Amino acid sequence: MKKGQIIRIIAGFFDVLNDQKKEIRLRGSGKLRNSNIIPLVGDIVEYDESGFVHKVLDRKNFFTRPKIANIDQAIIVMSIKEPDFSNLLLDKFLLISESKEIEPIILITKIDLKFNYQKIVDDYLKMNYKIYFIDNNNPKTIENIKKANLFENKLSVFMGQSGVGKTSIINNLSDNNFLTQQISKSLNRGKHTTRVVQIIDWNSGQLIDTPGFSSFSIELDKKQIATGFKIFKENAFLCKFRSCLHYQENEKECKIKMMVNENKIPMQRYLNYLSFLKEILGENNEKN
Numbered sequence: 001m002k003k004g005q006i007i008r009i010i011a012g013f014f015d016v017l018n019d020q021k022k023e024i025r026l027r028g029s030g031k032l033r034n035s036n037i038i039p040l041v042g043d044i045v046e047y048d049e050s051g052f053v054h055k056v057l058d059r060k061n062f063f064t065r066p067k068i069a070n071i072d073q074a075i076i077v078m079s080i081k082e083p084d085f086s087n088l089l090l091d092k093f094l095l096i097s098e099s100k101e102i103e104p105i106i107l108i109t110k111i112d113l114k115f116n117y118q119k120i121v122d123d124y125l126k127m128n129y130k131i132y133f134i135d136n137n138n139p140k141t142i143e144n145i146k147k148a149n150l151f152e153n154k155l156s157v158f159m160g161q162s163g164v165g166k167t168s169i170i171n172n173l174s175d176n177n178f179l180t181q182q183i184s185k186s187l188n189r190g191k192h193t194t195r196v197v198q199i200i201d202w203n204s205g206q207l208i209d210t211p212g213f214s215s216f217s218i219e220l221d222k223k224q225i226a227t228g229f230k231i232f233k234e235n236a237f238l239c240k241f242r243s244c245l246h247y248q249e250n251e252k253e254c255k256i257k258m259m260v261n262e263n264k265i266p267m268q269r270y271l272n273y274l275s276f277l278k279e280i281l282g283e284n285n286e287k288n
Contacts, residue, residue: 002019003047009197041198041199066197077169079109080108083161085108099228108133157207
């Protein structure tokens with residue numbers, strides 16, 4: 001058996017990048033179909049020389065919407081204005097990324113539109129997130145990101161709502177002048193064609209540019225949300241009860257609540273967490 005990475009799935013065919021970095025088109029074997037595992041873009045698979053994929057190797061993470069796997073880092077793009085910055089939306093992206101052990105990198109765009117832009121993300125700076133600021137009128141801000149060498153040997157995905165400048169950043173960070181055409185053609189972004197999720201080479205690493213990451217649901221249960229944020233996961237084991245949701249429990253028995261009161265976890269982060277939790281609990285406001 002040989003191993004390769006699925007970089008594209010079209011009409012039941014798997015385009016796989018083999019050890020020689022060449023694309024080959026394969027079909028799924030009967031054994032694969034019987035395994036009840038649906039291959040995703042990003043999967044590492046085993047295949048034979050006759051052209052059939054037989055096995056999907058263990059994933060370190062995956063999403064079902066969009067259908068991708070084995071992501072190393074999420075580039076979360078948020079604008080200061082137009083659209084206005086939302087800490088609730090940023091925390092949603094961070095929760096989903098960190099719950100799947102995907103390293104988040106935050107890019108804040110359009111800082112030229114607001115004087116005190118850094119104060120807006122002060123809580124995230126204090127929590128030691130990697131944050132880079134982008135000024136539309138200052139090319140040096142893009143150069144600083146290039147110099148940071150963030151993307152080498154990483155499979156990256158961009159997250160962010162429409163209008164924050166994801167496409168411009170992808171193009172401005174690219175190593176050549178052909179990325180716009182490459183993405184446009186390879187993802188079939190014509191007016192009358194279907195967009196395809198796929199992996200492309202980008203900045204000495206790989207990029208998934210997909211139509212599914214501007215708005216997507218939190219595919220987590222209440223316990224996964226309770227330990228989703230990295231700072232929650234690192235401290236939740238100190239709560240008195242393993243089932244602690246950091247919600248209706250006694251403050252003295254919940255480490256997360258203690259940290260909020262001690263300003264070690266920002267209050268706004270905790271309030272956003274409660275918003276996500278209550279959304280999952282539903283109208284019945286289920287007790288833990």
